[in-house]
Amino acid sequence: MKLDTTSLKLFVRVAETGTITAAAEAEYIATSAVSKRLSELEAYFGTPLLRRNNRGVELTPAGNALLNLSRGVLHNLEDLDLQMQEYTSGARGNIRVYANMSAITQYLPGETQHFFAKYPDIGVHLEEKVSPVITREVMGNGADIGICAKLPHGYELAEFPYHTDDLVLVTPLDHPLADRESIAFRESLDHAYVGLHTSSAINLELLKAASLANRPLKLRIQVTSYDALCMMVQAGLGIGVVPRGAIRQYVGGLRVKVLTIRDAWARRKLCIYVKDVERLSMAARLFVDHLVQSAADQESIPLQRPA
Structure with missing residues (x-):
C-alpha cells in the first residue's frame, strides 16, 4: 500500500463520526471500502489504530x-491547493x-x-537595462x-503602448543657449554635450x-x-538631453535651464514588450x-489590454 490522502481523510472521518458506517455514509462510499482502507493503514504503520466495540470505534494511542x-x-494540502489556485x-x-532608466525614474x-x-x-x-538589452532579454526569456x-529591435514581440517621453535640452544658466525657450536639435550641435x-x-537617438x-x-x-548628467551640465561641462519628467526631481536643486526640443523625435514612445501574451503567468x-x-488613463492612449 502507498499512503494517500484518501485513506487519511477516511480515517479522520471515522475518528470524528465514531463509526465506520457513519463515515462511509458521509463520504458516499461502501462500508467495506472504508474498512479495507483502515486495515491497509494499520498494516502500513504496523500498529492498531482503532479498537472496535458495540458503540463503534475508539482510537488507540497510535490512532490519536x-x-x-x-x-x-x-490542512497543509488544502492550503497548498488554495495557494496554487492563487498563482493561477x-x-x-x-x-x-x-525597464529603461526613463520608465523607472518617471512612471x-x-x-x-x-x-x-x-x-x-x-x-x-525590477532591473534597469538599456533598451536594446531589454528587448533581447525578453525574447530570450530573461525577463x-x-x-x-x-x-x-528585430524580434517578434507583442507590443503595448506605454507613456510618451518628452525629451528636452538642459544647459547651464550662463550658457549661450540659456536665453532660449525652445530649439531645433541641429542648432545645438556647435556645443559640447554631456x-x-x-x-x-x-x-x-542623438547620434x-x-x-x-x-x-x-x-x-x-x-x-x-539623469542626475549625474544634470550635475555635469550644472558644472558647465556641456549640454545634455533628458526626459522632461525625469529631471523634475533634480531641477529644483540645480541651476540649469530646460529648453523644448522642436524635433519630432524628441517626443518618443515608450512601449511594453512581452514575448508571448498567452504564455505569460497570470500575475505578469x-x-x-x-x-x-x-498609461491610457494619464495620456488618453487607446486602451490595448493583453488578449
Whole structure:
C-alpha cells in the first residue's frame, strides 16, 4: 500500500463520526471500502489504530497520534491547493521586469505602488537595462516584461503602448543657449554635450539625429544616470538631453535651464514588450494590464489590454 490522502481523510472521518458506517455514509462510499482502507493503514504503520466495540470505534494511542498528524497534513494540502489556485488566478506570483532608466525614474514607482496595493502577494523583480538589452532579454526569456523606448529591435514581440517621453535640452544658466525657450536639435550641435552611456536609447537617438544633420555630436563626457548628467551640465561641462519628467526631481536643486526640443523625435514612445501574451503567468498579465491602463488613463492612449 502507498499512503494517500484518501485513506487519511477516511480515517479522520471515522475518528470524528465514531463509526465506520457513519463515515462511509458521509463520504458516499461502501462500508467495506472504508474498512479495507483502515486495515491497509494499520498494516502500513504496523500498529492498531482503532479498537472496535458495540458503540463503534475508539482510537488507540497510535490512532490519536495519527489523527492529529493527519489533520495537519490535510490542512497543509488544502492550503497548498488554495495557494496554487492563487498563482493561477494571479493573486500570487513573481514577475521579472527589465525597464529603461526613463520608465523607472518617471512612471514605474507610482504605478507599481498602486499595483502592490491591489495585489500585495505578487512580487516584482525590477532591473534597469538599456533598451536594446531589454528587448533581447525578453525574447530570450530573461525577463517576463520589458519596458523601453520604441525602437527597431528585430524580434517578434507583442507590443503595448506605454507613456510618451518628452525629451528636452538642459544647459547651464550662463550658457549661450540659456536665453532660449525652445530649439531645433541641429542648432545645438556647435556645443559640447554631456551624454548618457553608449547603448542608451537617448544616446543612439542623438547620434542618429546628428548624422541626419550631417554634423558630429561632440560628446565631452558620458554618464550613466539623469542626475549625474544634470550635475555635469550644472558644472558647465556641456549640454545634455533628458526626459522632461525625469529631471523634475533634480531641477529644483540645480541651476540649469530646460529648453523644448522642436524635433519630432524628441517626443518618443515608450512601449511594453512581452514575448508571448498567452504564455505569460497570470500575475505578469495582470501587471501588464495595470501598466497599460495607467498609461491610457494619464495620456488618453487607446486602451490595448493583453488578449
